[in-house]
Amino acid sequence: MNIKEIKELAKRFTPEEIELCINQTLKIGKPTLKGCEVSGDIIEILNTLAKAETVRELMEQGMTEVEAIRELARRIRKIQGAEK
Known part of the structure; x- marks a missing residue:
């Protein structure tokens, strides 16, 4: 989990804008909104964006x-504990 990226995204974008980045990533494999670039493969990108959206909310x-x-x-942690 890249806290730095999550914090930057949460500060910069609204939940709606982050949701747009998530949808763009699902459709074309990466977000195109300027400043919404996230490192990693598609799963890591989606995870980071989803976490940033939660933090912003x-x-x-x-x-x-x-x-x-x-x-x-x-x-x-709660979810991970429930999976075991």
């Missing part, structure tokens, strides 16, 4: 960036 609900990142990590 949490920030719009009133969480600080740090709180939103922690909440994202908590949700990931």
Whole structure:
């Protein structure tokens, strides 16, 4: 998980813009929105964008960036724990 990319995307774009990047990646293999470039293969790109969208949504609900990142990590751990 590239926290730096997630934080930059969450600060720069709205959830709707990030969703557009996700849809572009699904359709053509990469986002075309300027500034929405993400490193990695298509799965890594989609994962990073989805995480950034979640962080941004949490920030719009009133969480600080740090709180939103922690909440994202908590949700990931919860899901990973449920899979075992």
